[in-house]
Structure formats: C-alpha cells, structure tokens
Amino acid sequence: DAQEVLELMRHDPETAGGIMATGFVAIREQMTVKETLEYLQVYGEEAESLSYLYVLDEDGILKGVIALREIVVSPFDEHIGPMINTNVISVRADMDQEEVSRIFAKYGFNSIPVVDENDKMLGIVTADDVFYVVEEETTEDMEKMAALAHSEKDYLDTGVFGLAKQRIFWLLFLMISATFTGIIIQGYQKELASVVILAAFIPMLMDTGGNAGTQVSTLIIRGMALGEIKLKDYFKVLYKELRVSLIVGIVLAAVNFLRVWIFHHDPPLAFTVSAALLFTVILSKVVGCTLPMIAQKLKIDPALMASPIITTIVDALSLSVYLYLAKTIYINA
Template identity: 50%
Template sequence: MKNIIELINQKKFLEAREELAKKNVVDIAALLSEIKDKELVVKIFRILPKDIAADVFSYMEHEQKLFIINSITDAEVANIINDLYIDDTVDFLEELPANMVKKILKNTDETTRAIINQFLNYPEHSAGSIMTIEYVDLKKEMTVEEALEHIRKTGVDKETINTCYVIDENRILEGIISIRKLILCDKNSIIKDIMKKDFIYVNTLDDQETVAKLFKKYDLISIPVTDNEKRLVGIITIDDIIDIIDQENTEDLQKMAAMAPSEEEYLKTSTLQLAKNRITWLLILMISATFTGNIIRKFEDVLQSVVILAAFIPMLMDTGGNAGSQSSTLIIRGLALGEIKSKDVLKVIKKELGVSLLTGIVLAFVNFIRLHFLEKTSLLISITVCISLFFTVVLAKVVGGILPIAAKKAKVDPAIMASPLITTIVDALALIIYFTTAKVLLKI
C-alpha cells in the first residue's frame, strides 16, 4: 500500500489504479482500514476500478463506509449500491441513521429501492433480513442444456451458482440441483427427473440462529428461503452464516461475563457505553451477594465458637463456584450447538451427578490429607470442611447443569445462567452446607 500511496501523491493515478486491481478486495479493505487520513482513503477508493469498488466497500469498516458515502457524489453512491449484493446493502443500511438511508435510497433505481425496502421490513435477526435475491432459478421442464445456457446468461451477477433452485410457474420451490450435477448429466436430461426433491429450506421469519444450526447440521453452503406458501423469495449463503455465528458467539460470551451484549468493537466503544453495558449486572450480582452476608451473620455464633472455620470459607466458595461454572459452560455450549435439548434435563442431572461424585470424592480426599496431616488441623474440623466441600461440589455441578436448561425452557438466553450468576447462587448454598455441617459435627 505504501507504493500505491506514493503513486497517488505523485498524481500517477493510472499506475496506482493498476496496482490496486492486482490485489484481493479483502486485502484492499484491510489496508484502507489502517490509513488514518480519511481524505486519502476516499482518494484511493475513487481510483479503484468500478468493477471492484463495490466489493471493497462491502468489506470496509462501518465508519469508513459512512465517511465515503458522505464524501462522494450521488452518482457514485448509486453505482456502489447498485453493484452491491442486496444482502450486503441491507446489512449496511440497517446500521445507518434514517436521514442517511433516505439519501442512499433516493439514488437507487425504483426496482432496487422496492427490494431494499422489502428486506428492511423483515424482523431483525430473521432469515428474511439476511437473505439475498441473487440466485439462479430454473424451470423443471428445462433440459440440462437449456439450464446451463440460462445459467451462463443470468449467473454473472448472482452471489452463487453452485446450487440452482427449481420453481414452478407460481414460484413454488419444488427442488434443487447442483451445478456439478448439471455439468455431469446428459444434456438432454429433464431437470425434474434429476433434481433433488428432498431438501432443507427455511421460512423468512425463522430466527437466524436456527438457520445457522441447519447450516452446521447439514454442512450446507446455501439454503433457500421461502414464504408461508413455500414460494422462493431468496437464499442465505455460508458467508452470511459465518458472520452470524461470530455475532452469536460474541453475544453469548458477553452474557456469560455478566455484560449487556454489544456489537461494537471494544476499542471503538466509548468508556461510558462500556460502563453502561457492565453496571446493570454488577449491581444485580452485588445486591444478590448480600444473601451471602446474611447467611454468615445468621451463623455468627458458629464462627465465634470455632474461629478457624472462617479460614476455609473462601476455599469452599471458590471451589463451588468453579465447579458450577464448569458445568454451566458445557451445558450452555451444548444447548447452543443443539447437542443438548430441554427434554434431556434428567440425562444432564444423571451425568453431572456422576461427574460431581467422582470429582467431589477426589477433592475432599486431597483436602483432608492437606488439612489433617500437613497443616495439623483437628480431625473433626478437617472432616467438617471435607464433607462440606464434597456436598458443595455435588450441588454446584447439578445446579450448574440444570439452570441453563431451565432458562432455555423459560425462553431466556441460557448464557445468562453463566459464571457470575451461578457463582452467587453456589456461594450461598456452600455456606449453608458448611455451617449446617459444622453445627452437627462440632455440636455448636
């Protein structure tokens, strides 16, 4: 890029254009993101060959897209929007303020404008909002030769031609066929005889996360989208699904860390916004932690009688919290991947009970050796701590396994039932077990 910048500074725009044309559009977008001088970014963008400018634009960062749209002429805006795939255009427009959307739409032709408005009316995160209409459709009466000729004529500006979609006169989706099969079949074969009639499709209103799961389950590279009458209205391609998986994973990680989800990059999010995203859950967890304090106050007589018991509270609470977090993380991931269903709650309890019994016995045994033989803690106190540790681990793992499934059944994101919340619940349970065990064994 340094060479290209030098050529531009020397006003050798034709040479710079030729150098840019040799590069991959993704690499050009990445290079533009590294340039701090916004005016230079616009200069470079303007000299890009027209046939790759829209592709580069689709990979650029949102802030740069906005600056370019505000810096170029209406005619240039129209060229970009008309050359972009519809799904990329919609993704960009969804992030813009209303006045910017109006500016862009007024520079598009009537047909494109109608299509974009239709896409913008689909619910957010639905299959309809992420699909594209750039696909190849075929008639079932066509021969293979006619189908291939049709693809040659119409497939140039389509997002993918790997899979073609067979429709009837009412646009009802009847089958799919791969370009590979078309090439290998006899040219006189009829499409309806060789098309695949058993295929996976989604409705325009299906959630994008459901669509992503279908891609993973069936190893798809594209999927047709139909309306309620099974009319073909668009397709979703794997590149959009990768973005969705990335978004969903980021959202789950943020929720598991007790933060409000945000799609903004960390370094580009204001300090105030980052604080807002975190403060709500911190307040909830802080207030819920008062229950732990109340439990300690309730058993104050136990602590005063055997002061050494207080020394083992952090270890019990930390171990219980960690045990619960391990289980919840695995269950949340299993639910997200579709490996675990809500109906599997009894299987999960059985599995976590078995794991917790094994881990609880090992942890309690090792802890007993450490306390009684190495630290010379009295036998009764060592037994009290180890019994409490065992039951805390068992309870923590079962609770960590059940809560995400309960959240799923209640139609709440299971990621909410993650480390911070489960740790708070397990802390309270650990203290109750500990002090109750101490009162019984130590006869306090």
C-alpha cells in the same frame, strides 16, 4: 433495489428472512444443460450465489434444486429433469438465524433456499451470512456468560464509558446478591468469633463451588447452542451430573480432608470442611445443569445462567450448609 429492501424489511433481522438475499436463479425442469447455461449467461449475473439453481413452478413454489456443479459436469445436450433433487432442504422466512446456522452446520451447504408458509421461494441464505451469524451469536453467548451486556462494537473501538456501561449493571446486581451470603455469615457471628479458623475455609469453598458450577453450566450452554443437548434430555443430564459430582466431590473431599488434617491436626475440623465441600460440589453441579435448562424452557437465553449467577446462588447455599455443619457437628459436639 427498493423492492428488495421492502421485502427484507418485512422480516425480523434475526430470522432467515432478515439475513437472506433475494437474488437467485430460478429455472424450469424442461431445460437442457446448454439451455440452462445460456439462461445463466443472461440472468446469472444478478444472483447472490449460483451454487444452486432452483426449480420453481408457475406460482413460484419451490419444487427442486440442482447444484451448479452437476450442470457443469454434464454434457450440453442432457436434460436437467433427472438431475433435479426434489427433496429440497429449505427454511421458513421466520426461522431464527441461530436455528438456520445449525442447519448449515448439519448439512454443510453453501446456501439454503428461504420459503414462505406456502413454500413460495423468497430468497437464499448463504454460508457467509451464517458464518458471521455463528461468530456473532457465540460472542453474545460468551458476553452473557461473563455477565456483560451486549456490545455491537469491537473492544478496541468501544470507548471507556461504553465499556463501563457494558459491565456495571451486572456487577451491581451480583454485588447486591452477594449480600445475602454476607447476611448468612452474620447469622453465625458467635460461632465464627469462637472458632476463627472456620473463616479460613470460606474462599476455598466459594471458589470450588463457583468453578464446579461453571464447568457444567458451560458444557450445558454450549451443548444446547450447538443443538447437541435438548430440553428432553434434562433427567438424563441430571442423573449424569449426580454421579459425576459424587465422584468428583469424593476425590476433592478426600484430598481436602488429608490437607486439613495434616496442617491443622484436627480431624473433626477436616471432616466438617470436607463434608461441606462434598455438598458444595454436588449442589453446584445440580444447579449448574438445571438453571440453563430452566432458562431454555422459559425461552430466556441459557447463557445468562452461567458462572456469575450460579456462583452467587451456590455460595449462599454452600456457606449455609458449611456454617450449619460447623455449628452442629464441630462446635457443639
């Protein structure tokens, strides 16, 4: 009705208040099971969910909750007082819907009451609403991680121009960013002209850096979205990544050393490429775990700090190191 619409309009649509339903059953603690059921026979129809009945005082302050299933398994003449759970988990109307979905995931409720700053009950959020929110938020994260602008519509329902628009900004931005890597290569034109084989390892270094960075940024972004990784874990994460990247980098560098040695019969070349590879792996893991957490700290969505941006940054840094190593220890040595 009109009052419900007004109530919902007061709240940001991406908060608990914005997704809540205002139809719920409020009861008083003096009732018996039979009285409660008779009350439901009169007022229950209107409620969004009857899974939980809410005990409010005269001012509408939330005092407790009873699961409907506790009512229906109890004898008719029992008083509901002792069944009331006064330790209610509720959410504030201004809580972000993603945070609300984490509370559902944690407790596994069917619905959660929404209250204002004075604990006055305003409505309920049901698992349904949140199920939808989780799917939506995850899709949004995936879009950001793939350098796509957000689209409300399904792929098949989006027109060709809509799809193009969703993609073009980030592609242009990243294309122009990749120019820096080109400028770095230009700075080593003399070296590349004299030892053209150096160019043959550029794709391998770029791809490995991109892949290694994507692996860790995906783990961190997903971990933060699920609430498993928090900002305060940063140094733990960084120390972990340094050790992981050392192991992974040494294995990759060793395999690469053998490969270049066997196919090119040139141990100094093999050493140069492998040293650059080890550096690339370590760098990409450090950048890949750091950027999403900095974004979170700055209240930017960490999902933006995913594969595309990390790849662009790691490319520029790792090619700089590769060409510098090639110049100083391979060509000039």
